[in-house]
Amino acid sequence: MEIRKVPASAGAQWLLETLGLLRKSPLGFGALGLIYAALWLGTALLGQAMPPALAVPLQLVSFIVGALLVALMIHAAREVDAGRSAGLGALLASVQGGAGARMLRTLVPQAIFAVAMAALVVVLIGPENLVKFTEAMAELQAKANSGTRVDPQTLMQGPIVRVAVGALVVMGVSVLVFMFTMTVLPDMLLEDRRLGPALRRGVAAGARNLMAVIVYLVLAFVILMAVSIAFGIVLGALQLVFGQAVAVAGNALLYGLFMCGLAGSMYFAWKQMLGGEAGDAAAPAPPAAGVAM
DSSP, X not given: OOOOOOOTTHHHHHHHHHHHHHHHOHHHHHHHHHHHHHHHHHHHHXXXXXXXXXXXXXXXXXXXXXXXXXXXXHHHHHHHHTTOOOSHHHHHHHIIIIIHHHHHHTHHHHHHHHHHHHHHHHHHTOHHHHHHHHHHHHHHHHXXXXXXXXXXXXXXXXXXXXXXXXXXXXXXXXXXXXXXXXXXHHHHHHSOOOHHHHHHHHHHHHHHTHHHHHHXXXXXXXXXXXXXXXXXXXXXXXXXXXXXXHHHHHHHHHHHHHHHHHHHXXXXXXXXXXXXXXXXXXXXXXXXXXXXX
């Protein structure tokens, strides 16, 4: 299937269509976002409580479940866009109907990306610097909470600068990789393509529509910052009344909703640049009353 050329404004359209998708099925996507948030929060809390020997198995299970949830979000975007339901019952029924095996295959590119980014973190930062950074930040937080003045020079010493620079490089590489692979998961999931062909098509689509991808990333960053600031103000007020737990839970929920939005954007980018007969054939018959949650 040919790779279509889209205008730069298509990047903004992906975001608008994703927002429209969330409005069509707030309960369906809200439930998926809530599950993802609970997974993220549960992993963080259990990781602090469990012995180090169990940390790796916990992270592995969390990664697998989280990666499958991302695939389920993309599948849900397709279902709602086609006029069907994003309710958990309907989604699980469709997964049992054949999408489940394709979702499992999407674990491979997500695992490759996660391992590559982890290796980059080790090379650029190193485990020892991460531990020292955590200890330094805890010490600075303790001083701030006690009212002790923090010397700005301490922020320029030790592992803090190296960790900050390394994190920026990792984020930059992650964004660069995403620019040329944002259609890979939908292509594997919705057109049953293997990783190799899906990756080649994704790189070609990203290169041919680079301006649209850049517009999408810039606008997505602006929206994310605006939402994060507004959400942070609300959480700050609630934290004064209900304590730190509200802020932690709120940030987890925001992360879950962000993943829903990211999955929807990947679906619409794939649909415009690569989707064709396979997606059109699945466009459904008129939905029954009360289908969209």
